[in-house]
Amino acid sequence: MPFLDLEQWPRRDLFHFFRTFEYPFFGVCVRVRVGRLLAWARARQLKSFPCLLYGSQSAANGEPSFRYRLRGERVWVHDRIEAGFTVPDSPESFGFCHVPYHATFTGFYRDCRQRIEAFRKNPPPLTPSTTDDVIHYSVLPWLAFTGFSHARPGDLGDSVPKIMFGKIEGAEGEEEMPVHVSAHHALMDGVHVGRFIEAFQSILDRPELLDEDVPK
Numbered sequence: 237m238p239f240l241d242l243e244q245w246p247r248r249d250l251f252h253f254f255r256t257f258e259y260p261f262f263g264v265c266v267r268v269r270v271g272r273l274l275a276w277a278r279a280r281q282l283k284s285f286p287c288l289l290y291g292s293q294s295a296a297n298g299e300p301s302f303r304y305r306l307r308g309e310r311v312w313v314h315d316r317i318e319a320g321f322t323v324p325d326s327p328e329s330f331g332f333c334h335v336p337y338h339a340t341f342t343g344f345y346r347d348c349r350q351r352i353e354a355f356r357k358n359p360p361p362l363t364p365s366t367t368d369d370v371i372h373y374s375v376l377p378w379l380a381f382t383g384f385s386h387a388r389p390g391d392l393g394d395s396v397p398k399i400m401f402g403k404i405e406g407a408e409g410e411e412e413m414p415v416h417v418s419a420h421h422a423l424m425d426g427v428h429v430g431r432f433i434e435a436f437q438s439i440l441d442r443p444e445l446l447d448e449d450v451p452k
């Protein structure tokens with residue numbers, strides 16, 4: 237997990253420009269097509285959220301900028317990043333759960349389901365994360381939002397991307413879901429978020445590629 241060579245990085249000047257902003261995060265909200273993946277999951281009796289989360293995490297791990305994290309005036313490059321996400325623990329409260337990176341859909345799906353079930357049986361205390369090798373996910377299933385703003389700590393060192401899934405709408409097989417991505421502008425730009433969304437959509441459009449790796 238090396239530091240990025242800033243002198244050879246094309247974004248070097250942008251990094252130094254945005255690094256000390258009081259609020260250096262920017263947000264992008266798009267709608268993605270999820271109908272094919274949902275139909276695929278229903279046919280195999282799989283829960284949709286772990287499938288969506290796996291697709292997003294695979295796309296994020298494939299886009300280097302989503303693995304960049306601030307270390308003072310330097311940029312650390314994680315080899316892999318995990319998924320941290322919200323889980324309801326009552327009608328009006330939630331906690332945080334996470335699942336490590338898995339190269340295979342089977343490993344990710346099983347681990348995700350087990351961790352969610354363990355959380356619901358015994359919700360852990362609400363504590364802040366102490367690592368940044370993660371993407372923070374939330375789900376807002378009640379609203380098909382067109383924009384979003386995240387709560388963040390008042391810390392210039394925070395550089396973890398946040399991704400929000402919204403309400404799924406549309407006829408069966410043609411559903412769409414809003415996705416909001418919030419990222420540190422010193423570490424990435426709109427083009428990088430665009431590549432992430434393109435990779436995520438490619439997975440959503442071709443879920444049959446996971447067929448050889450479906451939990452039995």
